[in-house]
Amino acid sequence: MKMDNLVHLKSLVNPKNLLNKHSNSGFTLPEMLIVVLLVGILATLAIPNWLAFVDTRRLNTAQDEVYYAMRQAQRQATKDKLTWQASFREQDGIVQWAVHPATVNPSSANWNNLNSNVRLDAETTLQISNGVRQIKFNYTGNIVSLPRSITISSKYGGKAKRCVYISTILGAMRMAKEHTTTNDEGDYCY
Secondary structure, eight states, X not given: OHHHHHHHHHHHSOHHHHHOSOOOOSOOHHHHHHHHHHHHHHHHHHHHHHHHHHHHHHHHHHHXXXXXXXXXXXXXXXXXXXXXXXXXXXXXXXXXXXXXXXTSOGGGSOOEEOOTTEEEOTTOOOEEETTEEEEEEOTXXXXXXXXXXXXXXXXXXXXXXXXXXXXXXTOOEXXXXXXXXXXXXXXXXX
């Protein structure tokens, strides 16, 4: 039995390859360098697009939250027959929002955070009081005063902006994104 195993083992191992130091199997150093170079070039091209995509998704999610906060304030105002407001502020570099009756001091409201990578943009036109931007809805769901838009953008720059507009004094709302040209007020997000 030992002899059979030995013969079988000898047929699996080619003694010429064991003694030959110059085997043809595997990749050469120049081939590996070319592959690494190609992977690096592809990564260099793909990473900025990926980061822009991620920033846009963050902005879209934050825009949805802002829109729903404003809608919630409007619904609560009509439901309770009271004036409610949606409040927005930047606290420690993070944009926060709260929905509460207008009679409640915003500092004692329940604040929620938006994504930490978004900021309030300079195009935001909501009224500001004690560092808190606010939009109020009366008991019929109409806005109490103008101006009436909030714009958010990425902390890391880029042209992407998202905004929520209250289009009419009746409280009709819409979401928008940046344009290449400005509107009559000089805003890119309209």
